[in-house]
Amino acid sequence: MKNVFFTALVLFVAMGYSQKKNNGKVFNEHPAIDLVNDMLDAFFAGDTDKVASYLAEDFKAYNGTGINKDSKGNDKEQFINQSKFWKDNLSYVSFKPSKGAYPDAIEYKDGGVWVQTWHHLKAMHNSTGVKIDMPTHRLFKLNDDNKIETMINYFNERVFWEIGQSFEDRKNGTIYNHHDNINSVRKMMNAFENMDLETAYGFFKEDARFNTLELPDGETLSLEEIKERNSKVMEAFEINSIDVVGYPDYLEYDLRDGRAVQSWWKFRMTRKADGKKIILPALYIHDFDEDGKIVRSSSYISTKVLDAK
Numbered sequence: 001m002k003n004v005f006f007t008a009l010v011l012f013v014a015m016g017y018s019q020k021k022n023n024g025k026v027f028n029e030h031p032a033i034d035l036v037n038d039m040l041d042a043f044f045a046g047d048t049d050k051v052a053s054y055l056a057e058d059f060k061a062y063n064g065t066g067i068n069k070d071s072k073g074n075d076k077e078q079f080i081n082q083s084k085f086w087k088d089n090l091s092y093v094s095f096k097p098s099k100g101a102y103p104d105a106i107e108y109k110d111g112g113v114w115v116q117t118w119h120h121l122k123a124m125h126n127s128t129g130v131k132i133d134m135p136t137h138r139l140f141k142l143n144d145d146n147k148i149e150t151m152i153n154y155f156n157e158r159v160f161w162e163i164g165q166s167f168e169d170r171k172n173g174t175i176y177n178h179h180d181n182i183n184s185v186r187k188m189m190n191a192f193e194n195m196d197l198e199t200a201y202g203f204f205k206e207d208a209r210f211n212t213l214e215l216p217d218g219e220t221l222s223l224e225e226i227k228e229r230n231s232k233v234m235e236a237f238e239i240n241s242i243d244v245v246g247y248p249d250y251l252e253y254d255l256r257d258g259r260a261v262q263s264w265w266k267f268r269m270t271r272k273a274d275g276k277k278i279i280l281p282a283l284y285i286h287d288f289d290e291d292g293k294i295v296r297s298s299s300y301i302s303t304k305v306l307d308a309k
Contacts, residue, residue: 023109030105036115036140037103039148044095046087048080055079056147064139064154079151086123090132094122098135115140121155128166132159172254179250181288185261186244188294193242195234201227205293212299226297237278237306240268245281259288271306280305 027033035054042050060073074082086093097103101118108114116139123132134156141150176182184203191200201223209220221229248263267280280301287296 025107027105027107028102030107030115032105032113032115032140032142032146033103035142035146036117036148040095040117040119043083044086044093046083048083051083052076052080054148056143056145056149059147059149059151061151061153063157064137064152065157089126090123091126092122092124095119111144113142115142125163125166128163130159130163130166134159173252173258176250176252177247179261181259181261181286181292182248182250182263184288184292184294185248185263185284185286189242189244189263189265193239195239197227203294204297205289205295208293208295208297210297210299213301214303233306236273237269237271240270240277242267257290259290261286261288269306276308278306278308 039051039054042054055076057076059076059079061079062071062073096119098118098120103115103117106114106116117137119136119138121132121134121136124130125132137154139150139152140148143149188200188203191197204223206223208223210223210226211220215221243266245264245266248261250259250261252259262283262285265282265284267278267282269278269280270276271278283300285298286294287298289295
C-alpha cells in the first residue's frame with residue numbers, strides 16, 4: 001500500500017509539472033517599462049504633446065472594473081484631455097510605485113509586449129476638496145512600433161463619484177433641535193448627575209459599543225466595561241453638576257438611516273482627594289436605533305483635565 005501511495009504521489013507531481021508551459025519572458029528592466037513610465041510622468045505633468053507621442057493612433061483606454069458591456073473605451077484624444085484635466089483640476093499630486101512593488105514587462109511568444117504597473121495615487125480635487133488616496137493597477141499593450149495601443153485601468157471609482165456629487169448642494173436628512181432622542185440624552189445626563197445609574201444605563205442597548213478620544217483607533221468598549229471605568233471616576237470625584245452647553249442637535253440622516261444626537265456639556269466635579277474643583281468639557285455623539293435605544297456612544301473628552309493641580 002505504501003508503494004502504491006508513493007507511486008501515485010510521484011505521478012501526481014509529474015503530472016503537475018507536465019502541465020506547465022512557457023509562454024514568454026518577464027523582465028523588471030525593459031525599454032517598454034521606461035516608455036510607460038515616461039508616458040505616465042508626462043500625463044501627470046500635463047504635457048499633452050509628450051503623452052500623444054507615446055500613444056498609437058488607434059489607442060484605447062479601458063476601465064478594468066467597468067460593467068458596461070457596450071463600452072468602447074476612451075480614444076487617444078479623450079485620454080490626452082484627461083491629462084489636461086488632471087493638471088488643471090488637481091493639487092498635491094503624488095504618483096509613486098506602491099511600496100514593495102515594481103513594474104514588469106512581459107514578452108509573449110506570439111510577439112506581444114505588455115507592461116503592468118502598481119502605483120499609489122494621492123491628490124486633492126481643487127473645486128470640491130475631495131481627497132484621492134488609493135492604489136492603482138495598470139496594464140499596457142505595446143504595438144510593433146513601440147507605441148501604447150491599449151491601457152487597462154484598475155482603481156476605486158468611488159472617489160470620482162464623490163467628486164461628481166460634490167458640485168451641487170445636496171440634503172442628507174433633517175436636523176432637529178427638539179426631539180425625543182434629544183430628551184433621552186438629557187434625561188440620561190441628569191440621571192448620571194444624580195447618581196441614578198440604573199436609569200442612566202437603561203437608555204443604552206445591552207450590546208451598545210463605546211469609543212473615546214483616548215482609545216486606539218477602531219477599539220471600542222462594551223457597556224459593562226464602560227460601567228467599570230465610570231465607577232472608578234465616581235470613586236475619585238464627586239459630580240456637582242452636568243450642564244449642557246448651547247443645545248443638542250438630533251441628526252436624522254437619509255444616508256443609511258442614521259440617527260445621532262450630538263451634544264456639548266460641562267462636567268463640574270470635585271476631586272475627593274484634595275477638594276480641587278474641575279470643569280471637564282465634553283462632546284458626545286450618541287447613535288440611536290429605531291426603537292430609541294442608544295447603540296453607540298462616541299465621547300470626545302480629555303481626561304488629562306482630571307489631573308489638574
